[in-house]
Amino acid sequence: MHKKWYISLMLAATALMQFNCAGCGGDDGHIEYHEEDNLVSDVNFDSQAMNEIISSFSSPVEMAAMIQSSEVPFSPKYLVNPDVVKDYTSSFKKALGLGFLSADLGYLNVYSKTSLVIDYLVQIRSLSEDLKVGQFFDFQLLKRLATSDDNIDSLLIMSVQSYQKMDEHLRNNQRSNLSALLVTGVWLESLYLITQVAKDQYSDDFKDRIGEQKTILNQLLPILKLFHGKDFESLVQSL
């Protein structure tokens, strides 16, 4: 498990605890994940209600748009190193990782950093194929858009739509556990981005936005608790 993942979780837990998030703090921030591949959703719950909640979570672009609108300069230091994807060996890690990279791709697209986009596209393709949702990620089209400076808007739109379709496909095919991990990954990485930006450039807006994530966490945690397995238990405990 790469360093950024630990940092993301620790920061998320720390930030939320600062805002009196009773009962949602982690212990020592150390998370041990177990290899539980071929995750199959075995949840006995109103799946429509659950999918409704999962699908409501934010776009992989929103936090980046908020950061950019605050005129914060771009920094690659906030991003996951795309090479760590090789360490994501289970479906659990791959789904979370796909969320991390989707949020980072949103950040790069909002800041029009197309020269960095290709590395992320390559790894997102790899993860999406491993999770059998690669058919919704048109790598060649996105790559082509990324290498053409006058197609920034198209790249952003097509990237977000690919993410939406992958998520929807997972939810519609009894793989809501992976969908939940995907949106959790996006949420965690977005939270990591804003906590890092707030450290470098404090503002009340950022502080408020971080604190308000308690509302999102309160929606997300009950969903994650529905899924079984040590990986999910560790994740819930860390949040």
Next chain:
Amino acid sequence: MRRLFIILVFAILCFGQATTADAQCKQQLVYQCATQTEKAIFLRDFNTKLKRESATDETGMKFTVVLNKGTRYRFSLCAPDGYQDQVVLTLYDSGHPENSNPLGTTFDKAAKTDAKSFDFLCNKTAMYYVSVRFKPGMGDKKGCAVGILSFVGKSK
């Protein structure tokens, strides 16, 4: 040449979508709608199947979306030719029924006018509902419509 390539890829994509879309709008319309948000940043789409089989049928679809306090959002609505004046996008919260007290809508019932979009300044981080439906009394056949959510900026 690059533009031609992109148009060709989109055309292929659209054809592929058309065969599997199951009455949702084609990718081309979604893309066109998403690019009409002016300076707002595209966040997500609400691609909706519309169908009314009887007068009492609830048409269209309802989506959930988390919106964040202090952010100005734009909701836009697009529909294929012939459907533009038949559909309505409504934003509401869980505390109010869809039609009684909407937070925003593309159709002004009193003035009977349609808007392509409306802006919403969110003052509470929470889950909201977006519905895309045929207007009451309209839509006796299948159709589709696309709602677009985009980020306009932070409130000042």
